[in-house]
Amino acid sequence: MKRFAIGLVATALLGLGLTAAGCEPPPPAEGEGEEGEGEGEGEGEGEGEGEGEGEASTIDATDATVVLLRAVVTDFIGNTAANTSTNGFFSNESLDANRLQNCLVHQVATVLGVAGANYAGGAEASANDVYDVTNLTPILCRDMVSIHAGLGVSEDQFTFLVGDLSGAMESNFVDQPTQTTILTALGGLHDDIVEHPLNNETIYLRLGGKDGINTALNGEDCDPATGGNQDCFLARVLADASINGFFAAFSADDVTRLTECLQRQLAEATGGPDVYFESNGLAETQVDGTNQCQSMLDIHTGLGITDAEYESLDLHLVDALTALGVLPDDITTIAGVLTGSQICKDIIELADDATETTACAAFDPDDDPDAP
Ligand code: HEM
Numbered sequence: 001m002k003r004f005a006i007g008l009v010a011t012a013l014l015g016l017g018l019t020a021a022g023c024e025p026p027p028p029a030e031g032e033g034e035e036g037e038g039e040g041e042g043e044g045e046g047e048g049e050g051e052g053e054g055e056a057s058t059i060d061a062t063d064a065t066v067v068l069l070r071a072v073v074t075d076f077i078g079n080t081a082a083n084t085s086t087n088g089f090f091s092n093e094s095l096d097a098n099r100l101q102n103c104l105v106h107q108v109a110t111v112l113g114v115a116g117a118n119y120a121g122g123a124e125a126s127a128n129d130v131y132d133v134t135n136l137t138p139i140l141c142r143d144m145v146s147i148h149a150g151l152g153v154s155e156d157q158f159t160f161l162v163g164d165l166s167g168a169m170e171s172n173f174v175d176q177p178t179q180t181t182i183l184t185a186l187g188g189l190h191d192d193i194v195e196h197p198l199n200n201e202t203i204y205l206r207l208g209g210k211d212g213i214n215t216a217l218n219g220e221d222c223d224p225a226t227g228g229n230q231d232c233f234l235a236r237v238l239a240d241a242s243i244n245g246f247f248a249a250f251s252a253d254d255v256t257r258l259t260e261c262l263q264r265q266l267a268e269a270t271g272g273p274d275v276y277f278e279s280n281g282l283a284e285t286q287v288d289g290t291n292q293c294q295s296m297l298d299i300h301t302g303l304g305i306t307d308a309e310y311e312s313l314d315l316h317l318v319d320a321l322t323a324l325g326v327l328p329d330d331i332t333t334i335a336g337v338l339t340g341s342q343i344c345k346d347i348i349e350l351a352d353d354a355t356e357t358t359a360c361a362a363f364d365p366d367d368d369p370d371a372p
Pocket of ligand 1: 090094095099100107141147148161
C-alpha cells in the first residue's frame with residue numbers, strides 16, 4: 001500500500017485548557033454595567049495608573065463582576081474556537097491563549113468600570129492574570145490597532161466574533177443593559193480591527209474563508225448551479241481510479257486530517273490567517289502542536305508520484321473551484337501556487353517519459369478532460 005497515511009493524534013477541541021479554567025457558575029448579574037458606560041470607545045483610556053510598563057492593574061479576581069466576566073470570556077473563546085468562520089485566526093502556535101483570555105477580561109472589566117481595571121484597548125496596559133488567582137503574573141495587554149494590524153479581519157468576521165461574545169453573555173445571563181454597554185464599547189473598536197470592510201479583498205475572502213475552502217475540499221455540493229449534489233475535490237479524487245490507490249488505506253480521521261492540512265495550505269496561500277506548520281489544536285482535531293501538518297517533501301517521498309498523477313489531482317481542485325463559481329483569475333493564482341513553486345518539485349518523483357529530465361512538468365489546464 002502506498003505510504004500516504006499520516007500519523008494521528010486525537011486532540012480534544014480546546015486542548016489548550018481554555019474551557020475548564022474559571023468556569024464556576026456566575027453569580028446573577030446586578031446591572032453593574034451602568035457604571036463606566038462609554039469607556040473604551042476612545043484612545044488612551046488605558047493611560048492610567050499601572051498602564052504600559054508600570055505596575056499591573058489590580059482588579060480583584062474574586063470580585064463578582066470579574067468572576068462573571070471570566071465565565072463570559074471562557075465561553076466566548078469556546079464559541080470562537082468552534083466557529084469555523086473565524087477560528088482560523090486562533091489556530092496557530094503563535095497564539096498566546098492565556099494572554100488573550102486575560103486581556104479580554106481586563107478589557108471588558110474596564111468597560112464596566114471595575115475598580116483597578118485600566119485596559120480599554122487604546123493603549124498598552126499591564127494586567128494581572130485573573131485566571132490564576134494564586135500566582136498573579138503580570139501580562140502585557142497590547143493596543144488594539146497593533147495587535148490586529150495585518151491579520152486581515154473582514155467586516156463579516158468582526159460581526160461573527162461579536163456574535164460569539166453576545167452568545168457567551170446570553171448563556172451567562174448577563175443582563176441586557178450590561179450587554180448593551182459592553183457591545184457598544186467594543187463595537188467602537190471596529191475601525192481599529194477591521195481591515196477588509198468589503199469582505200472580498202483577498203482570494204481567501206473571495207473563496208468564502210475557511211468555510212468556503214472546506215466546502216471546495218470536502219463539501220456536500222460543489223456545483224450549486226445544477227441540480228443534485230456534485231462532488232467536491234476529495235470526492236473527485238477518491239472517485240478517480242488513476243490516483244485513488246494512494247488513498248485506499250485512509251480512515252475517516254485520515255480524511256479529516258488531510259482536509260485540515262489542505263485547508264491550512266490553501267488559506268496560507270490565499271491570504272488567510274492559517275500558518276501551515278503551526279496548528280495549536282484549538283480549531284482542528286487531527287493536527288496540533290505535536291502532530292503538525294508535514295512538509296510536502298517528507299510526506300510524499302517514496303510514493304513515486306508522476307507528473308500525470310500530480311496534474312490529475314490538481315485538475316480536480318481546479319474543477320471543484322470552477323464549479324463553485326470561483327473567479328478564473330483566482331483559480332489561476334491558486335493553481336499557480338500549487339504548481340509553479342517548490343511544492344510541485346517536492347511531490348513529483350517520476351517523469352512521465354524518458355525524455356523528461358526534470359520531474360516537474362508545467363501545469364497545463366488544457367489537459368483537463370472537463371475543460372470547456
Ligand atoms: C470587538 C472585537 C474585538 C475585541 C474587543 C478584541 C480584543 C482582543 C484582545 C484584548 C486581544 C489580546 C491583546 C493582547 O494579546 O495583547 C486580542 C487579540 C487577538 N485578536 Fe481580537 N478583538 C476583537 C476582534 C477580533 C476579530 C474580529 C478577530 C479575528 C476574526 C480578532 C483576532 C485576534 C487575534 C488573532 C488575536 C491574537 C493576536 C496575537 O496574539 O498575535 N479579534 N483581541
